[in-house]
Amino acid sequence: xxxxxxxxxDHNITEVAGATLTKEIVAGWVKDQFxxxxxxxxxxxxxxxLCSNEAKNLFLSLLNYVPNDxxxxxxxxxxxxxxxxxxxxSCYQVDPPTKRExxxxxETIIKLPGVKARSIARTCGQNVRWAQKAAAxxxx
Numbered sequence: 001x002x003x004x005x006x007x008x009x010d011h012n013i014t015e016v017a018g019a020t021l022t023k024e025i026v027a028g029w030v031k032d033q034f035x036x037x038x039x040x041x042x043x044x045x046x047x048x049x050l051c052s053n054e055a056k057n058l059f060l061s062l063l064n065y066v067p068n069d070x071x072x073x074x075x076x077x078x079x080x081x082x083x084x085x086x087x088x089x090s091c092y093q094v095d096p097p098t099k100r101e102x103x104x105x106x107e108t109i110i111k112l113p114g115v116k117a118r119s120i121a122r123t124c125g126q127n128v129r130w131a132q133k134a135a136a137x138x139x140x
Contacts, residue, residue, distance in 0.1 A: 012041045018076070021051035026058040033067060040069045048074035056085045063088050096126035110135045 016025060029043070045051070051059075066072070080086040097105070103121035105128075106112040112120070112135050120138075124131040 014041070014043045016043070016045050018045055018047035018050035018074075021045060021048070021055045023052065023054040023058045026055050026062060030058070030062050033062065033065060033070070042071045042073065045072070045074045047076055047078075049076045049078040049080075060085060060088065097128060099124075099126065102126065102128065102131050106131060106135055112138060 032041075063072075074089060080089070080091055099121045102124060103117045106117035106120060107114055110117075110132070116135075116138055120131050120134045124134065
């Protein structure tokens, strides 16, 4: 949902909750990479800090051979600790979007009328998921 919400495109997107990320899932990505089963790919791992150590270790080996047309996005609310796993990521702290940014997103990507987009943006508390749900309710 995260990637589709940002792009409104149907790319080859895989979204995995960190708590459910297993070494078997990562092994599937390794197989895909070696056999080039897919082209451009976006993989979003939500709360990556919750994945198993076995998955993290296998993931480190995958990162050594990842193709240029693959993008990994990992999100976490936990502060990364200095270790081999976290050192492979470029970390950015992202602040919530402004009300104006949400309004523009609702108008341009979700195609919501301006007045409704402004109303939702003012009342969503800078929560993109809430804004997306309110927009979906509008189209009902």
